[in-house]
Amino acid sequence: MWRYPGGEALISEVVHGDDPVATCPVCKSTTLYTDESTGETACMSCGMVLSDANVSEEEEWRAFSPEEEASRSRVGAPLSYAIHDTGLSTYFTPASDVRGRKLSGERQRTMQRLKKLDSKQKNSDTRSRNYRIAFNELDRLASVLHSPKLVKENAAQMYRKAFEADLIRGRSIEAFVSACMYAALRLNKVPRTLRAVAQDSMKSQKEIAYSYRLLLSRLGIRPPVDGPFKFIPMIASDLGLDRDAETRAVEILRLAARDNKVAGKNPRAIAAAALYLSCCEGAKRLNQSEVAQAAKTSEVTLRKRVRELLDAD
Numbered sequence: 001m002w003r004y005p006g007g008e009a010l011i012s013e014v015v016h017g018d019d020p021v022a023t024c025p026v027c028k029s030t031t032l033y034t035d036e037s038t039g040e041t042a043c044m045s046c047g048m049v050l051s052d053a054n055v056s057e058e059e060e061w062r063a064f065s066p067e068e069e070a071s072r073s074r075v076g077a078p079l080s081y082a083i084h085d086t087g088l089s090t091y092f093t094p095a096s097d098v099r100g101r102k103l104s105g106e107r108q109r110t111m112q113r114l115k116k117l118d119s120k121q122k123n124s125d126t127r128s129r130n131y132r133i134a135f136n137e138l139d140r141l142a143s144v145l146h147s148p149k150l151v152k153e154n155a156a157q158m159y160r161k162a163f164e165a166d167l168i169r170g171r172s173i174e175a176f177v178s179a180c181m182y183a184a185l186r187l188n189k190v191p192r193t194l195r196a197v198a199q200d201s202m203k204s205q206k207e208i209a210y211s212y213r214l215l216l217s218r219l220g221i222r223p224p225v226d227g228p229f230k231f232i233p234m235i236a237s238d239l240g241l242d243r244d245a246e247t248r249a250v251e252i253l254r255l256a257a258r259d260n261k262v263a264g265k266n267p268r269a270i271a272a273a274a275l276y277l278s279c280c281e282g283a284k285r286l287n288q289s290e291v292a293q294a295a296k297t298s299e300v301t302l303r304k305r306v307r308e309l310l311d312a313d
Contacts, residue, residue, distance in 0.1 A: 228262060273302055
């Protein structure tokens with residue numbers, strides 16, 4: 001294999017062809033090598049170095065997280081499914097051109113007409129109108145529920161699939177948006193209940209539940225089953241408990257899961273019962289009504305779950 005005289009780096013790229021640019025001016029050979037480590041391009045036959053300053057088309061910056069990559073990239077905003085046109089919008093500036101120079105009166109009137117025609121074309125499409133209404137509601141709901149961006153994107157993708165499957169026709173857009181948000185929360189294991197989503201939605205819990213069941217059956221979505229461990233931090237935060245109480249509650253739940261005392265029970269009630277027992281063992285004492293209210297369950301159910309966990313211990 002050919003090497004540079006006195007060099008140690010092997011040439012990695014071969015260029016073949018009849019292009020004059022890819023031809024050695026000394027021996028007219030069309031076989032050239034490029035050393036990516038030094039940036040030199042040389043002829044394989046005579047060793048003539050044709051170029052020693054190749055331009056790299058890679059980024060001159062480094063990024064160590066998605067946020068840094070998005071902030072340092074110079075290709076515009078990323079595409080998003082939560083925008084009706086995924087971010088590929090058309091904008092008109094009738095008063096000036098791209099360099100900021102003012103347009104003539106006739107050209108401004110032309111740009112105004114083009115802007116009006118573009119707006120009419122966007123609003124004439126049924127899909128665009130539907131997506132505008134739906135994703136505006138999705139933005140509001142995601143903001144109120146403090147959901148991560150990934151959950152919002154998944155909910156938008158789910159809504160688009162539901163629209164393509166013709167599930168929205170004749171049904172409430174807001175109910176399907178709330179159902180998609182609840183399904184995305186469950187798929188990403190974010191602890192939000194259907195009641196919490198319905199409280200911040202514009203539709204009732206019954207309508208959202210119906211849309212959610214329709215969504216699961218038609219799109220084949222299989223969300224994971226919620227376990228009691230998922231609700232421990234949320235209930236503990238509402239009760240103002242410390243980390244030690246959460247740790248003791250997790251240990252109690254592990255013992256109950258080992259004795260099969262968790263399966264088939266309301267996970268929120270089981271989590272509340274474990275936190276109540278951890279408070280009884282610790283310094284902070286809570287009554288059952290406070291714990292049941294924080295867990296959105298009844299005191300009777302809480303007492304039953306407490307007795308079952310005591311039997312597991």
